[in-house]
Structures are given as C-alpha cells and as structure tokens.
Amino acid sequence: MQKRSTINDVARLSGVSKRTVSRVINGATNVSQTTREKINSVIAELQFSPDKQARGLAANRSYLLGLIYDNPDAMYIDQVQRGVLKICSAKGYELVVHPCTYKNSDFIEDCSHFVKRSNIDGVIILPPVSESKELANSLREQKIKYVRMASVDLDDYANMVVSDDRAALCDLARYLVSLGHSNFAVISGPKHFYSSTERLEGFCQTLDLLGVDIPDERIIEGENSYESGIECARQLLQIKPRPQVIFANNDEMAAGVLKVAHEMGISVPEQLSIAGFDDNLLAARVIPSLTTIQRPVSDMAILAAKKIIARIEGAELTEENYLVKPRLMIRESTRSL
Amino acid sequence: MQKRSTINDVARLSGVSKRTVSRVINGATNVSQTTREKINSVIAELQFSPDKQARGLAANRSYLLGLIYDNPDAMYIDQVQRGVLKICSAKGYELVVHPCTYKNSDFIEDCSHFVKRSNIDGVIILPPVSESKELANSLREQKIKYVRMASVDLDDYANMVVSDDRAALCDLARYLVSLGHSNFAVISGPKHFYSSTERLEGFCQTLDLLGVDIPDERIIEGENSYESGIECARQLLQIKPRPQVIFANNDEMAAGVLKVAHEMGISVPEQLSIAGFDDNLLAARVIPSLTTIQRPVSDMAILAAKKIIARIEGAELTEENYLVKPRLMIRESTRSL
DNA sequence: TTGTACGCGTTATCAA
C-alpha cells in the first residue's frame, strides 16, 4: 500500500500551483474551465481526497458533527444516527456520538468538555436533553453551533427542529372520542419536560373541546419507564368507575399498563383501550399491539443535519419548514364501545 | 471567550522550548523533575490541552475510533456505544459511528471509504458484519487496526472479542430438559451466519448428549425478524405431535412465536415453552416475559475498546481473557411439564 | 485567472 496522495501531487501532475488545486477542491468560481477539468481528472486518477486533519488545522474546522443525547429509547437514537449520517457523510462530515446523563450535576460541564476536546464544528441535541436551556447557553458561549430537536419551539428557529406533539395528540383525542369513549385517564410524563406538558395539554384541551372532562385524580405523573407505567396503572385501574381509556406518555409505560391489565384480568381492548406515544419496537410487538403516535424521526434527523451543516458553512437560513407532524398509528389496543 | 492556549504559550511561560513541553505532554521520561513540575503547573494554569487536529497531523493519528455495524437491534448498538465510550473518552478518543448495509454489493467499499476519509485510528466491528472475512481483509490491507466482536473465534485473538454462545446454549438445553421436555423445535438464524450455527449446534449437541433428538423437519431457518418468526412458528406449530418447546435464534423471532401461539389459542407456557436469545427490550416486556440468553454486551464493548486502544498505542497484548459467556435468563415463557 | 509564501499546533530528527 502506497502513501496517500496529497494536494502537492495533484498540483505537480496538473502542472499548476497547489493554490489552484485548492480553489478547485473548495469550489471557487474563478478557475478557468480547462484547468479545472485537468485538475479534476488528475484528482480522479489519484483518488485524491483532502486530509481532514490538515484541512481542519488550516481552516479551523474539524468536519466532525456531534450528537448529544440522553434517551432511554435506543431505537430512537439509532434512527436519528442513521438519518443524520445519510446527510452528513454525503457532505463530508463524520458523526461523533456523546450519550450523557441529564441528571448528573456535571452534565453541562461534561457536554461542554466534549465539544471542546472533540473539536466538533456543530452539534445536534436530542430530547429530552434538548430542552435544557443551560446547555444551549453553554454552547452559545463556546460559539459552537447547535440544533435542538424538541416538541416545543424554545429557541430561534435556526436552532430548532420541532415535532408537533400537541397536534398529534389532538388527533388521538378526536379518534378516541369518535370511538365513543368518555371515561379517560392519563399517565403523563415528568412535568419538568416540556414535551410532557405539550402532550398532556394537547390531549386534554381537545377532549375539553369535545365536551369530555378528565378529573384531576385521573391524571397522574409517570417517569416514562416500564416500571413506572406499572405503578401508575395499578393506581388508575382501581379508581371507580374504572377508566375505559388510558393514554400513556410513551410506549414503555403503555406496555406497563398492558401488563397490569393482564394481571388484573381486564381484557384489552374489550374492557380497556390503551394508547402510547413513540411507536417504538414494543408497540407493534406486544399483544395486543399498541395504538400509538409515530414521530417522523428520520425526517427530523435529516432536517437537523441539513440545518447544522448549512449553518456551519455559513449559508443563509430561510424561514423554512422546521416543523414536522407525528402520525397516529391505530392498532389493536383501542376499540369502540 | 479568548483563544485557546497552545503549546507555544506553555513553552514561553515555562521558559523552555516547546520540544520539552511536548515531552512532558507525551510522558517522556527524560525530563528533569523540576522542569516537568514547572511545565505541569503552567499547563494547569492555562488549562492547556493539545489540539487534536494538529496532533493528528503531526503524528499521523486522529484520536478517533470507528464503529462499524449493521444490526437491527438498536438496544444492542446503544449498549455497545456507551460501553466503548466509557473507555475511549477516558483515554482521549472519540467515537465515530458508521452503520452500514451488509447486503449491499458495495458494502466493503463503503466501509473502507469510511475508514479512509474519517482517518480513524482503529475500528470496532459488530456482529453480524464482524463475520465478514472480506471486510477484515480489506481493513488489514489498509493497515488499519480492528477488533471484531463475534460468537466464534475467526481471527487472531488480538483482533477478537468473542461471546461463547455455544456454551450458553448448552445451559439452555440442560435447563429445558431438566424441566421434563423432550419434544423440541428450533427456529435457527440464517445459516450463513456463524453465530446461527454456533447456537444451533450448542443446543442440539447438548440435547443429543442428554438423549433428546430433534427431527430435521423441526429445525427451520428463520431470518431473525419478527415477521420471519411468525412465519416459521406457523409452520412448526402445525406439525403433529405439536412441539412443546421452541427455541428461536433471537428474541424478535421468539416474539413472533408468542404472537402465533396467541392467535392459535395455544397458551404459553402451559402448552408451549418458548426461549429466545439477546435479552433485548422486548424480552422482559412481552406477556408472558421471555426466557432468553443475555450477552454481557457492555463488558464486551469495554473489552473491545481496551483492546483496540492498546493496539493503536502499540502495547503488547498478552493472551488475556477475550472470551465472555452469556447468561441464561429464566422468565415466564418456559415451564416444566 | 494564477501563484508565492506563510501559518495552523503539534511531533520528531538531530545535534548540543
């Protein structure tokens, strides 16, 4: 295996200076058609590609994108990674991952240390970490570009890709009411997440519009885990009259509800309808399969990657469409009365 | 925010040449105690840390580790990533991910292009891609160090971290026989994966030792997907006499079996015991929860990261323990007669 | 439109 060819080789074989080669590589316009063609053919022949390190050192860029997240849902992460990579590897960037622990007290420090030592040009932040104002501030101070994926519009649109959870929950509420239900209960997500509030409000307000009320004691706060879903379900299912529908803030908790219903001999969906959120691996696999809401994760990831690269490369961002709408997936766990 | 301090700043403030600072940074021994201390204090004061790009350019290293995989199981990927990161970020490396598509004809080319353009110092390869001899060869030609995670020992031990699936399946077979079963069926994985063969053989040979035979028509080949599990289960469950136990090569397929049993009114585990492999998200969540085999994924990932870094840094690898053994997880889907 | 020359922040050779 011979050594990699450099810009100097290309220059020499093309009979021009490396400055001109550099121009061609970086797509400068002021190069004559003929020399450009000559250079390109030599580049192709040598299979030359510029060295990232050297390039980064000279231009103060690393061609590395970061991904910061703390999400228990691995499926989500995987989809995001693949989506982002589709764009960024096509544009010559690599993706450096950084899972973190939101709850740790040194979380901000940990992330800002990461962006510093990794030298990334920009970073995409996933929910729920993306909701952290402190992290965004810290990144801004470090002059590092970021894009946050979230369920609420909590920053300049240039820094956001948001999924309209609220709208999706309106759809779900309408669907459930159309099934004839009026006796609802909710296991919400942790209140300190904006996404939980968005979903809860979208659901309740729509029910309210349709003339359905949920008493306060039938809305309890879970922790988005399977175990928490079990615990909350136990509480809700002993209220009289027993709820006919339970909406859980995510599929993990909905799976917990399913488990409890099974234990208690309550048949789903005959005696109880259950709906979740995420459409994760579980949703289609459990018995009965879960009615849930699917976020267009891949689309969001692609959008986020495009945005962060555009910003790194100094493109002007038009007020483009940065909002995506999740989709209701109707399966077996919900039924009409 | 001021500019980052460089090795020159450190040298100037310490009153030495930057060559000496470089020595201290890289832990060379031939520096006097006093100058070393002086330099270290200046480094601490300036919060200096060497720039990765420059370092890479000079030393022909990137301090980047790659992760190549094509695995449908996102949980597995996530665990591996976190495990690897635990080690590599502690040692000053970042992790660059590269999901790929094994089946594509340009798969080898795609991966080798990745290692070329990303400039990674070494790469960890996950199953099933890790079984590809072609990929390993291609990497070797490119003089790039790699570590393969797999179920079989198919390379020099320095390049491998292997999980002893065969041994785990012996355990499972013994357990199931101890339950009193003798009427078995298997949904194996694709035959072209070594892991499928390892598991199948480990299972069947142990049964054989225990005096239990599985007729050929009760061993069929699945594709490791949920849908494939359903299809195979339909086939197996209409054989007379109906199998009392089905082992599926992974949990996804086992979940498919569960689904079919439910459809056919066969109660699990009363009339049918089911076992899977992976202990993925599904296993503990489905009803009844799945008896399965858990790989110590995190341990393997950590081991792989340690190995690849040791090799990059030229450490001598002793014939250390590179074999880990998966663990039988007994849950609700299996029962004695 | 093209080229010269220098800088980016390190490591490494060689001499002192």
Add this chain to the structure above:
DNA sequence: TTGATAACGCGTACAA
C-alpha cells in the same frame, strides 16, 4: 537533559 528546526497537508493574504 534540552533545543532549533523541519515536517505534516492544507487554506489563504497578498501579489502578479
């Protein structure tokens, strides 16, 4: 034990 100084491969003022 230390220090000039040359790479490393590329981008970019500035000049032509």
